[in-house]
Amino acid sequence: xxxxxxxxxxxxxxxxxxxxxxxxxxxxxxxxxxxxxxxxxxxxxxxxxxxxxxxxxxxxxxxxxxxxxxxxxxxxxxxxxxxxxxxxxxxxxxxxxxxxxxxxxxxxxxxxxxxxxxxxxxxxxxxxxxxxxxxxxxxxxxxxxxxxxxxxxxxxxxxxxxxxxxxxxxxxxxxxxxxxxxxxxxxxxxxxxxxxxxxxxxxxxxxxxxxxxxxxxxxxxxxxxxxxxxxxxxxxxxxxxxxxxxxxxxxxxxxxxxxxxxxxxxxxxxxxxxxxxxxxxxxxxxxxxxxxxxxxxxxxxxxxxxxxxxxxxxxxxxxxxxxxxxxxxxxxxxxx
Amino acid sequence: xxxxxxxxxxxxxxxxxxxxxxxxxxxxxxxxxxxxxxxxxxxxxxxxxxxxxxxxxxxxxxxxxxxxxxxxxxxxxxxxxxxxxxxxxxxxxxxxxxxxxxxxxxxxxxxxxxxxxxxxxxxxxxxxxxxxxxxxxxxxxxxxxxxxxxxxxxxxxxxxxxxxxxxxxxxxxxxxxxxxxxxxxxxxxxxxxxxxxxxxxxxxxxxxxxxxxxxxxxxxxxxxxxxxxxxxxxx
Numbered sequence: 001x002x003x004x005x006x007x008x009x010x011x012x013x014x015x016x017x018x019x020x021x022x023x024x025x026x027x028x029x030x031x032x033x034x035x036x037x038x039x040x041x042x043x044x045x046x047x048x049x050x051x052x053x054x055x056x057x058x059x060x061x062x063x064x065x066x067x068x069x070x071x072x073x074x075x076x077x078x079x080x081x082x083x084x085x086x087x088x089x090x091x092x093x094x095x096x097x098x099x100x101x102x103x104x105x106x107x108x109x110x111x112x113x114x115x116x117x118x119x120x121x122x123x124x125x126x127x128x129x130x131x132x133x134x135x136x137x138x139x140x141x142x143x144x145x146x147x148x149x150x151x152x153x154x155x156x157x158x159x160x161x162x163x164x165x166x167x168x169x170x171x172x173x174x175x176x177x178x179x180x181x182x183x184x185x186x187x188x189x190x191x192x193x194x195x196x197x198x199x200x201x202x203x204x205x206x207x208x209x210x211x212x213x214x215x216x217x218x219x220x221x222x223x224x225x226x227x228x229x230x231x232x233x234x235x236x237x238x239x240x241x242x243x244x245x246x247x248x249x250x251x252x253x254x255x256x257x258x259x260x261x262x263x264x265x266x267x268x269x270x271x272x273x274x275x276x277x278x279x280x281x282x283x284x285x286x287x288x289x290x291x292x293x294x295x296x297x298x299x300x301x302x303x304x305x306x307x308x309x310x311x312x313x314x315x316x317x318x319x320x321x322x323x324x325x326x327x328x329x330x331x332x333x334x335x336x
Numbered sequence: 337x338x339x340x341x342x343x344x345x346x347x348x349x350x351x352x353x354x355x356x357x358x359x360x361x362x363x364x365x366x367x368x369x370x371x372x373x374x375x376x377x378x379x380x381x382x383x384x385x386x387x388x389x390x391x392x393x394x395x396x397x398x399x400x401x402x403x404x405x406x407x408x409x410x411x412x413x414x415x416x417x418x419x420x421x422x423x424x425x426x427x428x429x430x431x432x433x434x435x436x437x438x439x440x441x442x443x444x445x446x447x448x449x450x451x452x453x454x455x456x457x458x459x460x461x462x463x464x465x466x467x468x469x470x471x472x473x474x475x476x477x478x479x480x481x482x483x484x485x486x487x488x489x490x491x492x493x494x495x496x497x498x499x500x501x502x503x504x505x506x507x508x509x510x511x512x513x514x515x516x517x518x519x520x521x522x523x524x525x526x527x528x529x530x531x532x533x534x535x536x537x538x539x540x541x542x543x544x545x546x547x548x549x550x551x552x553x554x555x556x557x558x559x560x561x562x563x564x565x566x567x568x569x570x571x
Contacts, residue, residue, distance in 0.1 A: 207439070214425050214436050220387060221423035226411035226440035226488055 002178035007301045013185040015293020016192035020247040021270030022285035024240025030216040030280035037142040040267010041149035042241045046248025047258045049111040104167045111249045112242040119241030153260030161259040164252035184254045269312040278329020338363045344393035353379045355547040368526040368534040371544035377527040385417045386410045412440045417494040418481040426470030437487030454483035475506045492523045499530045531568035535559045
């Protein structure tokens with residue numbers, strides 16, 4: 001029993017990562033009816049942006065420190081401002097040794113912002129020009145963007161795996177009954193749950209979120225409300241890319257080996273998770289991700305690790321046979 | 337003139353949907369556009385809202401050329417539309433639908449006042465304010481579509497077949513409300529198949545036939561016109 005509970009804990013943690021990625025697939029599909037096959041690669045880039053972020057933070061801290069030192073020297077005669085600048089300068093120079101949690105948070109934010117901006121570039125540069133073409137053209141573009149990001153990654157980051165810095169040293173917490181959870185798992189769960197609630201708030205409570213729902217229902221009706229459909233589509237890519245980036249950093253905290261093709265399998269599985277929950281449906285993506293994570297961990301634990309990747313596609317086949325619209329999706333006739 | 341349309345040519349692929357259509361509407365008027373299915377009435381409204389790009393011709397609103405503006409900017413200028421098929425956001429509540437109608441506005445008190453005004457025009461919507469749009473009856477959806485279009489505080493309201501699929505009693509009610517809206521100072525361009533109803537509330541009318549304006553006259557005279565009687569008023 002305790003073994004099963006342990007598997008469940010691991011499965012839900014892993015599933016919450018799938019859920020974060022699946023949300024991006026499902027939101028973009030909801031708004032554009034496009035399967036953004038490059039989405040898994042955004043997750044990869046999130047991990048790489050996170051990898052380079054600490055260096056960036058230290059460099060920026062040192063640079064700002066130097067600058068403030070200079071300002072301090074010039075202004076040291078000025079009361080309050082002078083000593084204050086001096087203290088700030090010292091603090092920023094010590095940025096490299098800043099508290100683990102704070103640094104991890106900064107890394108997460110930098111990766112999310114970086115991927116959010118990249119989301120804008122990809123949407124405006126690759127998808128917008130083919131939006132009025134056939135859906136097949138958009139799909140092929142998505143595959144092209146995916147290949148570009150993977151091979152661009154090899155070019156820029158090199159083909160060899162990199163090792164994500166262990167910002168937060170691993171430790172285990174006993175939950176009782178022989179079940180343990182690592183502090184990294186706690187972080188993954190906490191951050192993903194917070195992000196999902198943040199997303200839920202944005203989509204259901206804010207003006208831009210309601211506009212997203214309107215655009216997802218009908219571009220024509222939304223534009224008749226005065227909504228700039230283009231802007232909402234870009235915003236959706238930004239949101240989805242930020243969630244995928246967060247997933248990339250969270251996973252890298254636990255499994256530090258990162259390489260340019262690391263997004264392929266998780267991306268594919270998160271896509272299956274989105275279909276499982278009902279593509280276009282936001283709670284469905286979360287549910288699908290959790291089901292996927294738990295199923296995968298259970299198969300590894302009780303059947304054979306060999307089938308780890310197979311189970312995703314077994315689930316896909318089953319859901320397509322039994323309930324093609326997905327667990328929470330509504331069946332609707334395709335207009336021809 | 338509030339709205340001046342001149343020589344509009346619209347193609348859907350190879351289909352020439354509008355052939356040099358010109359029409360106008362003065363401030364405070366109700367102008368109706370009648371015609372059979374496929375005459376190009378909906379295409380015209382879509383072109384006015386910026387959803388369809390004309391190949392030639394101009395659309396001027398309050399003297400300003402809006403022919404090539406994107407739809408959301410046209411709404412911002414004061415032209416809104418209750419489109420064909422109502423296009424209610426089926427997953428959102430009545431309140432949220434109305435809120436989206438006011439998407440470009442930031443003046444909260446003004447929005448609240450206009451919502452109260454919409455509820456006054458359509459008390460049924462207030463009763464169902466928290467109900468999901470998709471669960472409303474056809475008539476209620478039409479009320480919501482018109483109310484939602486009013487939330488942007490338009491000076492020109494485009495209505496595409498508000499009577500479609502509604503019971504006669506309800507049609508009369510909707511048309512009475514359209515007149516009320518007009519009395520409050522909103523110019524209305526009304527597209528209808530129900531020619532009799534439309535001509536009896538409008539000041540002027542246009543008859544559209546396969547993409548061209550066939551007739552243009554005071555509504556009262558069109559009601560008496562033999563041709564119109566034959567073709568659109570059931571003899």
